[in-house]
Amino acid sequence: MxxxxxxxxxxxxxxxxxxxxxxxxxxxxxxxxxxxxxxxxxxxxxxxxxxxxxxxxxxxxxxxxxxxxxxxxxxxxxxxxxxxxxxxxxxxxxxxxxxxIGEFERDYAFGQGARATEYVPETQRATFDGIVRDDGRVATRNYIGILTSVNCSATVARAIADHFRRDIHPEALAAFANVDGVVALTHGVGCAVDTEGEALALLQRTLGGYACHPNFASVLVIGLGCETNQIPRLLETQGLKEHARLRTFTIQDSGGTAKTIAKGIEIVKSMLPAANDVRRQPVSASHLSVGLQCGGSDGYSGITANPVLGAAVDRLVRHGGTAILSETPEIYGAEHLLTRRAATREVGEKLVARIRWWEDYCARHHASMNNNPSAGNKAGGLTTVLEKSLGGIAKAGSTNLVEVYEYAQPVTAKGFVFMDTPGYDPISATGQVAGGANLICFTTGRGSAYGCAPTPSLKLATNSALWQRQSDDMDLNCGGVVDGEADIDSLGEALFRMMLDTASGKRTRSELHGYGQNEFVPWQIGAIT
Structure with a gap:
């Protein structure tokens, strides 16, 4: 205490x-x-x-x-x-x-701190108004997505999505009130990489996760045609097949830029009626999968917003939901506190294996794990990655660590899990959404402007000065913890209720500002040749 x-x-x-x-x-x-x-x-x-x-x-x-x-x-x-x-x-x-920073021994004590979770009985669990897809998956938003296999098709994808922007062409979606929007999620890779390498496999896994994300009613994938990341192979590796709600084509086969844009617009128009034919209905909070993020952290993060998020996560887990902690370099030095909570030794060892991978990765690139904190973090009072990590894991609450996933892998376990990602927020959250996160909670002390289509993102301010200065971007002020105006548990309850409201369709500050398309950033780990 x-x-x-x-x-x-x-x-x-x-x-x-x-x-x-x-x-x-x-x-x-x-x-x-x-x-x-x-x-x-x-x-x-x-x-x-x-x-x-x-x-x-x-x-x-x-x-x-x-x-x-x-x-x-x-x-x-x-x-x-x-x-x-x-x-x-x-x-x-x-x-x-x-x-x-310096080297010191950590006692991983696998599972020694694990304890039984007291779950809320199913009949008493909290609910939110979700969108239930035909296969039983539950969405918190209802978008049509345009994905690209390669950077070369990014411009046409953006042009197609822009045709349906409500702020520019309000008539385009006027008859489709249940559709949250049409978004183009583009990236900077997809070619000049090893066809059998880890980098391409990681990109394909990320795109595959988005292609079948429940928050997309339908998806259009567009390529150039000659890129390394061929669309048929992309679908094959992800176990996907083209159908009415998953369409694909390339610029070269369509006859160039103008024809591709026109074709894409017509395909999206054909998808709109089915996408609009949805209704929200009460579903259990167990259908929530929440990605946990922190960015622009400060000396207050581990005192206010992160513990508040942890208190909300404990509630979510007790109600059957899933919370995904990530940013492996930002648990470095504190991972022993998570291995103690591992449900099994195997889970704990998976986490340590990811730490070892990062140590090797940094050594190969002549980098330091202590290149974190950033300049802004240090200005806010954080000195070493160890200090940042200890405050960061407070986001994860206190329940058992039940599984560890690699980047963008489908998250199937219920409860508190970990996904291996970099500490850079857009890349980290992209992996979480690819894994199935249908809500993001993002704490910040220095101030962050961030959103994450197709998944809504709640932003938590760590201090009241930030809230007053940048409330236009914040959804909840946690500064009351140190101001003496609130406590962690009551704010955790308020945040849990805010999660349910957001999942039910209430728009976040970042959604109101139109954030989300530029923040799709798949992790690039391979050599570009």
Missing amino acids: HSISTADLHSSDPAHQRQRRARIIRLHPDDDVVVALEQLIGGTPLEGESVVVSGLIPPGHKVATRAIATGAPVHRYGQIIGFARQPIAPGEHVHTHNLD
Whole structure:
């Protein structure tokens, strides 16, 4: 449990001497640091810590509460977040100038922390108004999608989708109120790669996941014609066959750009009546599959929005739903806390295998796992990937880890699962949606503008200053946790209800702004030749 305390602050200006309260937060009794909840000024005594601040400490940043020797581990959340690069005195700012990542042993203790989940009886589970497809899959949105096999067909795909934009051509979908829109999801690859390699297989798996996503009523796949990623092979590898709701063709076979656009428009028009012939109906929350994301994180992320999302995830899992944690480089150094929650040793070892893959991947590319946090993360108070990871896994709540998936693999398990993805949000969320996520929850402390067609994305602000500054992009303010106006559990309940409302059709801020098409970014891992 963390605690918020205050410190007396006296102005150094005699003409303005007055007393006010400066707030800090201690996250664990064994921590070597506390977190400033506002700007701290030198000379400030920290209540309950027997420490006086030395210098300026920005809000969201760390201040040492005890002497730390060079090379000694530094703890936050009761866990190691790095090692002192130099002696750190009590009251000093702890950040990139004096804290660095280092190697240390992690006890994976596979499954030792797993415990039985208390599921809500099926007859009492929460519901949302979903769209039930003919095969029983449940959608939260109802789009027609245009996918491309290669970058060369991106322009025609966009032109076809633009014909149906309600803000430009409102008449195009005027008779189809149940269709959320027509979206083109394009990408920058699909050719000049090994036909039998991992990179092409990953792209095909991603496109296949989108082609059969329940949030698409129908899908049109367009290629150039001579690319490596041939459409017939794409369908074959994904076990798909062309039918009335999955159509394909190429620019070369259609006779060029103008004819391709005209043909695509006519095909989409033919798909609209069936796509519109749907209705929402109450379904169990067990049909929700939620991708968990954080981007533009700050020092408050692991204190407010991430634990709030974790509280909502625990509710979702108890109601039979699925939550997908991802961003493998952003659990690095904290993976031992997840392996302890693994339902079986095999599941835990799968997670460790993905960590080892990333260590090898970074070594081959002469990169560091600590290239995270980003510049914005560091400005917000995060110093090392270890610290970021410990705050990031709070999104996953407290239930057992029941399965581990590779990128864009279909997620079939119920409960809390992990999918291996990069930390870059668009690539990570693209993999989650390809795996079947029909809702995304995205926490941010620095501020993020993001959406994810065809899956709606809820954005959670970690602090009230962000909420006030960028509320146009945010769906929920979690800053009340440190403002003393709300608690994690009550906000978790509010978020769970917001998930159900969003799944029932209530539009998110990113949907209102039209985000979603540009954020489709499949993971590129192979050599381009």
